[in-house]
Amino acid sequence: MSLCLNSRCHQPNHPGNSSAVFCQACGTTLTLQGRYRVMRLLSDRSGFGRVYEAYEQNCPKLLKVLKASFNETPKALELFEKEAMVLSQLHHPGIPRIEPDGYFQVSVKGLDYPLHCIVMEKIEGLNLRQWMQQQGSHPIGEAQALQWIQQLVEVLHLIHHQNYFHRDIKPENIMLRETGQLVLVDFGAARQITETYLAQIGQSGGITALSSAGYTPPEQEQGQAVPQSDFYALGRTFVYLLTTKHPTDQTIYDPFSNEFVWRSFAAHISPPLAQLLDDMIAPRAIDRPKNTAEILNRLHQIRAGLSASDLQTPTQVEATLELDPLSPSPTREDRARPSSQTAWQGGRTQNIEERKTLRLRRWWLGGAGCAGLIAIAAVSGWYFSDRAPLPAAEETPQHQAQKSVLLVRTLSGHTSSVNAIALIPGVNQLVSGSADTTIKQWNLTTGGEIRTLTGHTSFINALALSPSGQILASGSADKTIRLWDLTTGDLLGVLTGHVSSVNALAISHSGQRLISGSADGTIKNWALDTYQELGAPVCEATIAT
Numbered sequence: 001m002s003l004c005l006n007s008r009c010h011q012p013n014h015p016g017n018s019s020a021v022f023c024q025a026c027g028t029t030l031t032l033q034g035r036y037r038v039m040r041l042l043s044d045r046s047g048f049g050r051v052y053e054a055y056e057q058n059c060p061k062l063l064k065v066l067k068a069s070f071n072e073t074p075k076a077l078e079l080f081e082k083e084a085m086v087l088s089q090l091h092h093p094g095i096p097r098i099e100p101d102g103y104f105q106v107s108v109k110g111l112d113y114p115l116h117c118i119v120m121e122k123i124e125g126l127n128l129r130q131w132m133q134q135q136g137s138h139p140i141g142e143a144q145a146l147q148w149i150q151q152l153v154e155v156l157h158l159i160h161h162q163n164y165f166h167r168d169i170k171p172e173n174i175m176l177r178e179t180g181q182l183v184l185v186d187f188g189a190a191r192q193i194t195e196t197y198l199a200q201i202g203q204s205g206g207i208t209a210l211s212s213a214g215y216t217p218p219e220q221e222q223g224q225a226v227p228q229s230d231f232y233a234l235g236r237t238f239v240y241l242l243t244t245k246h247p248t249d250q251t252i253y254d255p256f257s258n259e260f261v262w263r264s265f266a267a268h269i270s271p272p273l274a275q276l277l278d279d280m281i282a283p284r285a286i287d288r289p290k291n292t293a294e295i296l297n298r299l300h301q302i303r304a305g306l307s308a309s310d311l312q313t314p315t316q317v318e319a320t321l322e323l324d325p326l327s328p329s330p331t332r333e334d335r336a337r338p339s340s341q342t343a344w345q346g347g348r349t350q351n352i353e354e355r356k357t358l359r360l361r362r363w364w365l366g367g368a369g370c371a372g373l374i375a376i377a378a379v380s381g382w383y384f385s386d387r388a389p390l391p392a393a394e395e396t397p398q399h400q401a402q403k404s405v406l407l408v409r410t411l412s413g414h415t416s417s418v419n420a421i422a423l424i425p426g427v428n429q430l431v432s433g434s435a436d437t438t439i440k441q442w443n444l445t446t447g448g449e450i451r452t453l454t455g456h457t458s459f460i461n462a463l464a465l466s467p468s469g470q471i472l473a474s475g476s477a478d479k480t481i482r483l484w485d486l487t488t489g490d491l492l493g494v495l496t497g498h499v500s501s502v503n504a505l506a507i508s509h510s511g512q513r514l515i516s517g518s519a520d521g522t523i524k525n526w527a528l529d530t531y532q533e534l535g536a537p538v539c540e541a542t543i544a545t
Contacts, residue, residue, distance in 0.1 A: 501520075
């Protein structure tokens with residue numbers, strides 16, 4: 001159905017608009033620039049504009065229309081037009097594509113002002129705030145953080161070298177493509193670096209301040225942003241991703257002392273990465289990295305100084321550690337504190353026993369944020385220590401309370417976060433789904449990989465097994481459900497119908513029905529014998545925009 005953009009139209013979504021040239025309620029043209037038809041409103045909370053989904057023939061686009069209340073505000077109109085100008089000059093997979101004529105004005109019948117419009121590439125995916133919520137609000141791991149920082153700094157490298165800086169980096173303004181590429185969006189606040197601008201920021205009054213609580217640096221709050229302001233906002237963004245805590249959360253920020261203490265909530269990352277982020281969020285711009293090249297160089301050094309076992313859980317646990325389940329987790333500062341037996345060189349702990357302890361603690365604390373690994377554990381009477389277990393007769397209640405989980409084997413092979421696992425009934429096998437878009441089938445007896453199932457084009461979010469264990473259903477952020485024969489690895493079928501990520505799956509006890517839940521707000525009921533949807537959705541939720 002086509003949507004009418006005339007704010008005075010009494011029925012902008014008239015049923016007859018679907019194939020009409022003009023709105024059946026008010027007569028306004030439904031085709032913008034002779035090319036774009038507006039389908040639905042996506043959001044009216046995006047800065048100065050309302051955001052719509054539009055189509056140019058069969059190609060989806062994102063349409064931004066300046067809100068009428070800002071039409072008489074010169075600064076708002078300037079920022080709106082600037083977004084189109086900046087994007088048309090930048091070409092990178094981490095920046096939304098826009099044509100040189102992507103900004104235009106449309107005269108609407110009955111309105112005494114034009115509609116200011118921007119048409120750009122529609123990024124299929126979630127912003128990082130939504131992605132974190134979808135993933136259960138678990139902190140990301142170090143490997144993923146390094147990869148994402150690299151991607152975004154490369155985008156900033158291009159922007160800054162074109163004499164622009166973004167000025168509004170935050171999780172909501174970073175989208176995740178289905179390919180795994182991060183995209184920096186919302187360039188309405190972007191600023192060109194000119195001699196006039198540099199002169200102005202040294203004068204009283206500065207430039208118009210743009211602020212996002214917790215992510216905006218002090219100098220920008222005063223209307224005097226500089227390129228290093230982007231580094232501050234990016235660093236604060238990754239503090240959120242690594243801790244799941246908003247920068248204004250009083251557990252990490254004390255407004256009375258203006259102290260920002262976050263490392264203890266990201267105990268799974270290395271001191272070199274933590275130090276880089278602390279340097280990026282330094283209160284004074286002069287104390288931050290001077291340019292993107294410096295950050296990229298430090299990222300390279302971090303990768304070079306940390307082995308694969310430092311970035312991920314090791315494939316074997318070589319030592320044990322006594323853990324008191326009631327005691328607080330050790331902080332990063334505690335781990336990095338030098339001792340007579342330990343020295344930190346190049347970001348690596350030299351003491352062997354401490355390295356082993358650190359690895360096991362990372363396994364214990366990593367949770368869903370640990371990229372590419374599945375920990376298979378069994379309950380055991382052994383302590384996590386180098387002491388022999390006490391005979392059962394000698395165990396005290398305190399010793400019994402200290403019984404913990406012993407890591408039997410670690411399965412490695414995925415290259416990104418593991419989002420779903422399922423045990424295959426009747427055999428000692430496991431299937432795992434990952435953000436690397438693959439599904440792996442494992443032999444738990446040997447720890448070997450049986451096969452890898454490929455076909456999805458985005459994150460695997462959900463897995464479900466038939467009661468027989470023969471059929472596997474996988475749900476993905478690519479909006480599809482795939483059905484697999486686990487005895488052969490063959491693809492049996494692809495179910496389509498959801499318009500957003502498939503996040504949950506369940507198969508009935510009879511093995512005849514599949515239920516799927518999606519970020520599009522619907523639950524669908526499928527027949528596994530025909531691979532068809534059974535009638536209307538079981539439930540449909542309203543998604544707040």
